[in-house]
Amino acid sequence: MEAVTSGRSYLELLDYRRRVMELYAEVRALRERDAGRAHLRWRAERDLLFGRHPQSALPAQERARFRGLAYHEYDPAFAFSAAVRPLREERYDVPTSTGGVIPFVRFGAVDLPIGALEVFWLDAYGGGVFLPFRDATSGHTTYGGGRYLLDTAKGADLGSETDRLILDFNFAYHPSCHYDPQWVCPLAPPANRLDVAIEAGELVYPGSSPHELAWRGPA
Structure with a gap:
């Protein structure tokens, strides 16, 4: 029974990842024509995944009363495109929400009107670009x-x-990990802390505890 349960969970996670990838493919295509509409589509599908999917980040007991995630309305002032400024590659053990580390390689930075952010590559099988940040709204x-x-x-x-x-x-x-501390999440390193308030994107989840709102990780 344990093996069957575990196997089912992996397939559910595969389905969740596939749906996220399909959503972002749709968002990329739609955003070229209508960024505001792409944003609404992204929000709607995320609400569906959070409220109904077995691999939702929300604890199971939260899903029945879930009424949607909170967001700022779309603001084109926070939309940018930027070339990646090459930096000397440096391996980082990025801290996680549970006190562990995940290996990344810092390979570049982006210079934006709101500040500079470093760009990372996941130093594990498959890899991927990772760009986390904190700002004046964090906490x-x-x-x-x-x-x-x-x-x-x-x-x-x-x-x-x-x-x-x-x-x-x-x-x-x-x-x-914002929704459930059992999840393990790499968090924004010190170099990716912006002094300005990024009043765009997702807002704090209404059911969050004070710990989940205020946790800031290592200095």
């Missing part, structure tokens, strides 16, 4: 551990324009 109206903008290993990929990454903070979202 107040958003999770203290920060939010994710890109996590291509899990499908969160807004695309690119030639050699420039699409970095639209309206699509910033919380890591799974």
Whole structure:
């Protein structure tokens, strides 16, 4: 029975990942024509996954009363594209929400009107671009551990324009550990802390405890 349960969970996770990847493919195509509509589509599908999918980040007991995630309305002032400025590759053990580490390679940075952010590559099988950040809203109206903008290993990929990454903070979202501390999430390192308030993207989940809101991780 245990093996069957475990196997089913892996297939459910596969389905969840597939649906996220399909969603971002749809968002990339739609965003070129109507970014606001793409944002609404992204929100609607995320609500569906959170409320109904067995691999939802929400604890099972929360799903029955789930009424949707909270977001800022779409604001084009927080949508950018940026070339990646090469940096000397450096391996980082990025801290996680549970006190462990996940290996990443810092390979570049993006220079935006709101500040510079370092860009990482997941240094594990398959790899992927990872761009987390914290800002002046972290621990107040958003999770203290920060939010994710890109996590291509899990499908969160807004695309690119030639050699420039699409970095639209309206699509910033919380890591799974914001909703349930049992999830293991890499968090934004010190270099990716912005002084400004990014009033775009996902807001704190209404059911969050004070710990889940204020947790900031290592200095």
